[in-house]
Amino acid sequence: MDKKIYNIYQKLYDVYGAQGWWPLVNHPKKYHKLDYSYPHTSNEIFEVCLGSILTQNTTFISVEKSLQNLKSLNALDPKSIVNLDIEVFKTAIRPSGYYNQKAKYILEFIKFFEDLDGKIPTREELLLVLGIGEETADSILLYGYKQTQYKVDAYTKRIFLSLGLIPNSYKYKDIKNLIESNLSNIITNKQQLLIVYQEFHALIVQHGKNYYSKKPYGAGCFLSN
DNA sequence: AACCAGGACGTGA
DNA sequence: TCACGTCATGGT
Known part of the structure; x- marks a missing residue:
């Protein structure tokens, strides 16, 4: 071998x-070094998914700004994002670039995520969601759902x-x-x-x-x- | 001031 | 299947 x-x-x-x-905005150190128990809650799983989409072809520093913007709007969860005015949402994620596309992708993903009702998605299911390619799917599975997908x-x-x-x-x-x-x-x-x-x-x-x-x-x- | 960043999709060969 | 254009802001 x-x-x-x-x-x-x-x-x-x-x-x-x-x-x-995966770094989480509500964690005191963001990067929870040597603690592999995260994410703990459904909202934290969602945050990983959100970050995985936002970080497509962008630095995570830009994504952090977007996540902080959403946190300031009290909208770091799927339901709150859906309830946001679409232009407010786009403005919030603007630092991550491609904000029109990503806003659409995220809203598509939220429908999928809500339908899961807590279940772990398969890789194939994720790939059917608009805006979720192979890398984003593996990111969601590896860091959001703790699945052994590289x-x-x-x-x-x-x-x-x-x-x-x-x-x-x-x-x-x-x-x-x-x-x-x-x-x-x-x-x-x-x-x-x-x-x-x-x-x-x-x-x-x-x-x-x-x-x-x-x-x-x-x-x-x-x-x- | 060009180039790159923790990609995905639509299109036409 | 594959190459190529598009999406967009922000840092170096």
């Missing part, structure tokens, strides 16, 4: 430590490509399968696997910001083995 991917995870964890994703992102492909672990032709599903099959073969404990998935993705984003955001990608990266 090839342990290359797991070794990368361990190296990143050694360097950066636990990341404490979340791939642009940094993941960039890093793995740079390290020669995948060909350029690999698509989202290929990368997801590679990582999940590797890690799930090494980590047999499901709870531990969930923690590793959650931390690994967050670590890759942190590392990606440091070494893979501007060209030449990977300059100074310490992961080459």
Whole structure:
């Protein structure tokens, strides 16, 4: 069994430590480091979903502003958002960009979320919702519903490509399968696997910001083995 | 001042 | 299936 991917995870964890994703606005430290019990409530699950949509192709700092705006409006829950004037809602999420699209996506998602009535959605169900693609679906499942679904992102492909672990032709599903099959073969404990998935993705984003955001990608990266 | 950010969708080959 | 344009604000 090839342990290359797991070794990368361990190296990143050694360097950066636990990341404490998904950040929640009502948590005193936002990033609840080493506490994997979150989200605790339906509203916190919804906040993860909301953040997952808002963070599409945007920095989370911008998303935090949007979430704070909604919190100030007392509207950090599905019902309150629906009851907001649509223009007020759009203005609130404006810092995250694509606010017209995202407002529509979020309202679509709220209908779906309410219909779930507390049940855990399947990945297939999520993908049917307008505005929920593969990455957002995995984000919602991994961080909102604590499901062992690995979340791939642009940094993941960039890093793995740079390290020669995948060909350029690999698509989202290929990368997801590679990582999940590797890690799930090494980590047999499901709870531990969930923690590793959650931390690994967050670590890759942190590392990606440091070494893979501007060209030449990977300059100074310490992961080459 | 171009470029990028914790992507998804619609369209036409 | 795939490449390409569109969506948009905010930081570097």
